[in-house]
Amino acid sequence: MNETLRIISRRRSTKNFLPDLPDEAAVRAVVEAGRSAPSAMGRQARLFVVVQNRHLLEELNVAVKEVAADREEEFYRRIGNLKDYNVFYGAPVLVIVAGDRHKPMIEADCAAANQNMLIAAESLDLGACWINFTLFAFYGPRAEEIRRKLSIPSDYNIYCSVAVGRKAIDRLEKKTVSGNEVRFFE
Ligand SMILES: Cc1cc2nc3c(=O)[nH]c(=O)nc-3n(C[C@H](O)[C@H](O)[C@H](O)COP(=O)(O)O)c2cc1C
Incomplete structure (x- = not known):
């Protein structure tokens, strides 16, 4: 395995962040990786909104939970009503990926950028x-x-986002991938 493949297989979602901001250069490098993702017809019609202001992050957290609490689905309602639940897990940085909604395949463009950032x-x-x-x-x-x-x-619509920060807990356990069937035709 080379280093890129090792990083891809080692990656796990962090759901517990330290509150302090990572190096600015590291945050910029993450966003640049998002910007360099492929886009349909090379259109590059994405907008990366990097939120590092903790008041704005809290405003977003509250707004998300308000909508969740109002949903029909029990799963969302429960999360929306959890007083101490932070939808960004305390991350100090949130990169919101928006895209020009008139461009075909913009959802996929934004998802590609989000994955690059992870x-x-x-x-x-x-x-x-x-x-x-x-x-x-x-x-x-x-x-x-x-x-x-x-x-x-x-x-511009908002299609995805990624919370970024220093890991409070490093989830070292290896992920078992049991779904995601593969079929080769040779
Ligand atoms: C399209 C998409 C949306 C997601 N949205 C959320 C989310 O809103 N909140 C959250 O905690 N995790 C979210 N996740 C992360 C998943 O929970 C996580 O990737 C999954 O549990 C697998 O864990 P892993 O990333 O460690 O492999 C999302 C993942 C994807 C691909």
């Missing part, structure tokens, strides 16, 4: 977690205000 974070020994809960903040009653605060244009 791998880049692991390569720098940072923790990261893909957080799609963030999207809830952009459906709810606070959506417009949050968009405005983060300067996200109305033509």
